[in-house]
Amino acid sequence: GKGGYDHYMLKEIESQPESLSNTIRGRIDPDEPAVHLEDFPRGCFEDVTEVHFVACGTSYHAALYGARLLEEANVSVRASRASEFSGRIPNPDGTLVVPVTQSGETADTLGALRAAREAGARTLAVTNVIGSTIAREADEVLYIRAGPEIGVAATKTFSSQVVTLVLLAERLREEVEGAIAREDRREFLEALSVLPDQIEEVIRTSRAEALSEKYDDRGAYFFIGHALQHPVALEGALKFKEITYEHAEGFASGELKHGPLALVTPGTPIFALFDGKHDEKTHTNAKEAQARGAEIVAVTSSERTASFADDVLAIPDTHPDLVGLLANVQLQFVSYYTARLLGRPIDKPRNLAKSVTVE
Numbered sequence: 001g002k003g004g005y006d007h008y009m010l011k012e013i014e015s016q017p018e019s020l021s022n023t024i025r026g027r028i029d030p031d032e033p034a035v036h037l038e039d040f041p042r043g044c045f046e047d048v049t050e051v052h053f054v055a056c057g058t059s060y061h062a063a064l065y066g067a068r069l070l071e072e073a074n075v076s077v078r079a080s081r082a083s084e085f086s087g088r089i090p091n092p093d094g095t096l097v098v099p100v101t102q103s104g105e106t107a108d109t110l111g112a113l114r115a116a117r118e119a120g121a122r123t124l125a126v127t128n129v130i131g132s133t134i135a136r137e138a139d140e141v142l143y144i145r146a147g148p149e150i151g152v153a154a155t156k157t158f159s160s161q162v163v164t165l166v167l168l169a170e171r172l173r174e175e176v177e178g179a180i181a182r183e184d185r186r187e188f189l190e191a192l193s194v195l196p197d198q199i200e201e202v203i204r205t206s207r208a209e210a211l212s213e214k215y216d217d218r219g220a221y222f223f224i225g226h227a228l229q230h231p232v233a234l235e236g237a238l239k240f241k242e243i244t245y246e247h248a249e250g251f252a253s254g255e256l257k258h259g260p261l262a263l264v265t266p267g268t269p270i271f272a273l274f275d276g277k278h279d280e281k282t283h284t285n286a287k288e289a290q291a292r293g294a295e296i297v298a299v300t301s302s303e304r305t306a307s308f309a310d311d312v313l314a315i316p317d318t319h320p321d322l323v324g325l326l327a328n329v330q331l332q333f334v335s336y337y338t339a340r341l342l343g344r345p346i347d348k349p350r351n352l353a354k355s356v357t358v359e
């Protein structure tokens with residue numbers, strides 16, 4: 001049941017400290033420092049030369065996060081929307097195809113998996129559901145261990161997918177030829193191990209409910225971010241449109257001025273995601289929009305970064321590669337409280353199904 005919550009979505013957002021603890025349990029050792037994925041012993045990724053993610057919707061955003069991490073580690077990587085996957089794999093012997101799917105039943109993702117197998121690539125599914133079709137058909141499976149998710153909008157499974165892909169990326173960068181290992185591995189793994197507690201802190205302190213009341217009824221909502229914050233901006237917008245039925249779009253910060261800025265009018269809310277490392281582009285472009293009347297909500301751990309903004313959603317300090325997970329919880333709350341204010345059927349948005357088994 002909902003355990004005292006009005007909606008499964010809120011229950012699932014607030015269960016992320018627990019679901020993420022399950023995702024990382026036994027898998028990280030900051031002292032060594034090492035990542036242990038029980039089914040993937042040392043050496044098992046030695047033949048991998050490139051990685052290709054295939055996924056849909058929220059899972060595609062998690063895949064983009066994983067892809068960006070690998071890109072920064074100098075690994076050849078792509079992420080395709082499963083429905084757009086061409087089935088072409090130029091180098092099948094060296095390519096690891098990774099379908100990312102909460103349900104393990106999404107028809108588009110299953111189609112991409114089958115095409116990848118047909119092309120002769122090795123396949124490793126990242127999923128939540130044991131025994132699902134994609135778990136059975138992939139060569140190997142890495143489970144995200146988020147527990148059952150009832151709300152149609154994916155929340156805790158997104159964060160567990162991202163963290164699982166963070167772990168997979170750590171393992172891959174040890175073995176893929178030419179990949180760059182982290183210099184700050186211990187600090188990174190320590191930051192990962194306290195992430196569930198920091199999410200608890202965001203849950204305890206979030207001002208998203210009051211903020212949603214202020215920004216109710218604006219007609220259009222934008223979300224911007226650069227680098228690892230870009231997929232989080234896309235995810236923030238998807239969740240928002242899905243459950244509030246309000247128009248929302250996510251953009252790469254630097255793209256705003258290449259077209260979307262024309263949509264900005266006085267009072268347009270823009271949620272700007274900062275990571276403390278790549279903030280210049282987001283800052284410049286958010287200020288540009290602010291000069292055109294946009295109201296900027298900065299999601300950041302830095303008071304200095306936030307000083308220009310109209311509002312702030314504060315998050316605790318963490319490693320720059322993990323900031324998106326904390327920012328995302330704030331955005332989940334913004335979607336939830338806005339939808340609640342608008343009286344939407346939060347757990348079952350119109351026209352949508354939890355698992356999409358048609359192409």
Ligand code: F6R
Nearest residue numbers: 057058059101102103106153154
């Ligand atoms: C959005 C959402 C969908 C799913 C997508 C893929 O909240 O839940 O966008 O992420 O339909 O589903 P899975 O992950 O089951 O393949």
